[in-house]
Amino acid sequence: MKTFTVSVVTPDGPVYEETGAEMVSTKATSGELGILPGHVPLVAPLTINAVRIKKDNNTQTLAVSGGFIEVRPEKVTILAQAAERPGDINVDRAAAAKERAENRLQKSKQEGVDFARAQLALDRAINRINLAGK
Template sequence: MKTVTVNIVTPDGPVYDSEVSMVIAKTTSGEIGVLPGHIPTVAPLAIGAVKLKGQNSEEFVAISGGFIEIRPDKISILAPSAEVANEIDLARAKEALARAEQRLAKKQDSIDFQRAELSLKRAMNRINVHEGNI
């Protein structure tokens, strides 16, 4: 089975580096599935999960946007933040979700709603990836 090298990197350093047979990611214009030998592509990523399929395994990484660069033999994902499913701190993610929901419920002029909504989406994504609800 053909494989492709996948690197997921954040400003804090590498998060994932391995060989996989398929990558599924959520771009800003929809989902993309990538197999080895894919044509070179660059696309912006939405907040979501990246699914990494190996020969006998599947792994998920929660990302908060960024870019995917696809080459025939290598896929690079550059994200502001990324966490492998089994490394997500569920309690911290639930606290972030509660804070974002409280900010949105206040409906005050001083609250930046767009920022609060993005915080809510990131927290929900991390919880869903950790719990496997993808």
């Protein structure tokens, strides 16, 4: 069976680097992506979502906060603004961030609140909470 290497890198350094992946699935801004060995080269912006990596009949997940995916036939590289393994997610901190973002969104009609930034913070917190709960 053909496999490929998967690398997930953030500005703070590598988060995931493994060979032997059979499939990667994630969500780009254009829709859901399923990457198999030998996939045509591709670069796409990612949404705030989970990255699922299938290897040895197991699926590993990472919470990714946007970024880009670069696909080559033998390697998939994800350059993410932030990425965490489920076990590394501090659920209490994520829940507090979710609450702060919800409060900012409620106040967004008042001046001085950046709605888009608050919505992104909420999306990141929900993604982290959902992934940590699995």
